[in-house]
Amino acid sequence: MDRRTFNNRACVAMLKTDFHDHFLFRVKLDELITLATNAGYDVVEEVVQTRYPTSDLLFGKGKIEEIRGLLKSKDIDNLIVYNQLSSKQFLNLSRELEKTVLDRYDLTLEIFEANASDILSLLQIRLARMKKETPLVKLRVSEKYKEEHPFLMGGGEYAMHSTLKSFSRREASIKKNIERMLQEKKMQVIKRKEEGAKIVNIGGYYNSGKTTLFNRLTGADKPVSERPFTTLTAKYKKGLKNGNILFVDTIGFVMDLDPRLLTSFEINLIDFQYADLQLFLVSANEPPEIVAFKLSEGLKILEAISVQKQKTIVVLNKIDEAEKNNLDQILDIVRTILDSGNKNRVIPISAKKGKNIEKLSEYISANLTH
Numbered sequence: 344m345d346r347r348t349f350n351n352r353a354c355v356a357m358l359k360t361d362f363h364d365h366f367l368f369r370v371k372l373d374e375l376i377t378l379a380t381n382a383g384y385d386v387v388e389e390v391v392q393t394r395y396p397t398s399d400l401l402f403g404k405g406k407i408e409e410i411r412g413l414l415k416s417k418d419i420d421n422l423i424v425y426n427q428l429s430s431k432q433f434l435n436l437s438r439e440l441e442k443t444v445l446d447r448y449d450l451t452l453e454i455f456e457a458n459a460s461d462i463l464s465l466l467q468i469r470l471a472r473m474k475k476e477t478p479l480v481k482l483r484v485s486e487k488y489k490e491e492h493p494f495l496m497g498g499g500e501y502a503m504h505s506t507l508k509s510f511s512r513r514e515a516s517i518k519k520n521i522e523r524m525l526q527e528k529k530m531q532v533i534k535r536k537e538e539g540a541k542i543v544n545i546g547g548y549y550n551s552g553k554t555t556l557f558n559r560l561t562g563a564d565k566p567v568s569e570r571p572f573t574t575l576t577a578k579y580k581k582g583l584k585n586g587n588i589l590f591v592d593t594i595g596f597v598m599d600l601d602p603r604l605l606t607s608f609e610i611n612l613i614d615f616q617y618a619d620l621q622l623f624l625v626s627a628n629e630p631p632e633i634v635a636f637k638l639s640e641g642l643k644i645l646e647a648i649s650v651q652k653q654k655t656i657v658v659l660n661k662i663d664e665a666e667k668n669n670l671d672q673i674l675d676i677v678r679t680i681l682d683s684g685n686k687n688r689v690i691p692i693s694a695k696k697g698k699n700i701e702k703l704s705e706y707i708s709a710n711l712t713h
């Protein structure tokens with residue numbers, strides 16, 4: 344299905360499985376709308392169903408009827424689903440609705456593609472797409488040949504296998520290129536460490552101010568914006584204060600981060616895994632419930648990619664926009680989540696206004712000396 348022939352009007356849809364969730368789903372849906380808008384969609388409708396997922400269509404049959412009617416009456420060509428879709432659900436939904444169907448993973452890849460400026464990011468995106476599409480290609484190719492060559496199964500099957508073969512050959516060649524670049528990057532990082540550099544990784548959700556902080560600490564002038572995934576490729580640069588500290592600005596997290604995104608973008612994991620210290624940025628200008636959710640989810644992701652807890656410092660950014668009451672509450676929440684009893688593991692700052700940067704720098708230096 345060629346997306347270009349469709350309009351950009353979209354309906355976002357979510358299957359909510361937690362019957363008691365009356366708040367977080369709204370935040371997640373809003374994030375999906377932000378992502379979709381940034382990918383160039385005009386989100387005009389939203390649908391939420393609370394039930395257990397169905398294996399065929401994710402949503403219940405009745406809901407699908409409702410969505411079909413909505414898409415038709417509002418002239419909407421795209422259904423963007425929050426939940427991760429299986430190949431079967433994806434195919435069934437596309438066929439039932441006869442519209443473009445994408446899940447959050449597809450949407451994220453679209454944004455990545457639009458923002459990617461280097462060859463490695465593009466290769467990683469292409470590989471991620473291929474991995475996702477392989478089961479679909481298999482299904483479609485097999486159906487197509489059966490349809491076109493009903494009496495020539497032998498020849499048809501041969502052609503089908505050759506199509507699939509060329510697909511996997513391309514996949515293998517991309518993988519090889521990525522692998523080579525990964526090795527090169529690892530060697531570079533190891534060499535820098537052997538030369539005595541300490542690495543401080545700046546991670547966190549998109550839009551939390553990672554690049555703003557990186558620019559301030561290193562004197563760099565990397566692009567900063569409200570748009571999600573402004574930064575796709577990590578960059579290393581020496582700190583202004585202390586020459587042997589290398590700061591790394593990284594790609595942002597999203598809520599309910601799809602594990603496939605992490606593994607597809609393995610090169611980004613190197614930055615996290617080789618760091619001597621991890622700054623995890625969280626925006627303080629959001630409601631305390633959201634801060635709590637993002638922080639605990641973020642820490643889980645760090646754990647999943649083998650970042651040691653004791654190497655992580657939470658940096659509460661954008662305090663210039665946090666209300667006093669909220670800030671105190673947020674600080675309490677962060678400390679409870681960190682459960683360390685060590686007040687210094689959270690440092691409130693404003694990267695934009697330059698507030699508490701000195702304190703953060705000192706803390707970084709002190710923690711890197713041993």
Ligand SMILES: Nc1nc2c(ncn2[C@@H]2O[C@H](COP(=O)(O)OP(=O)(O)OP(=O)(O)O)[C@@H](O)[C@H]2O)c(=O)[nH]1
Pocket residue numbers: 548549550551552553554555556566567568569570571572573574575593594595596660661662663664692693694695696
């Ligand atoms: N009020 C306020 N805004 C900030 C602060 N730090 C960053 N911002 C703003 O937040 C937005 C995102 O900043 P970035 O530095 O691009 O955020 P990022 O985390 O690098 O985002 P991605 O690269 O997309 O993951 C920009 O509009 C910044 O000007 C801060 O301390 N206070």
Ligand SMILES: [Mg+2]
Pocket residue numbers: 553554555566567573574592593
């Ligand atoms: Mg950035």
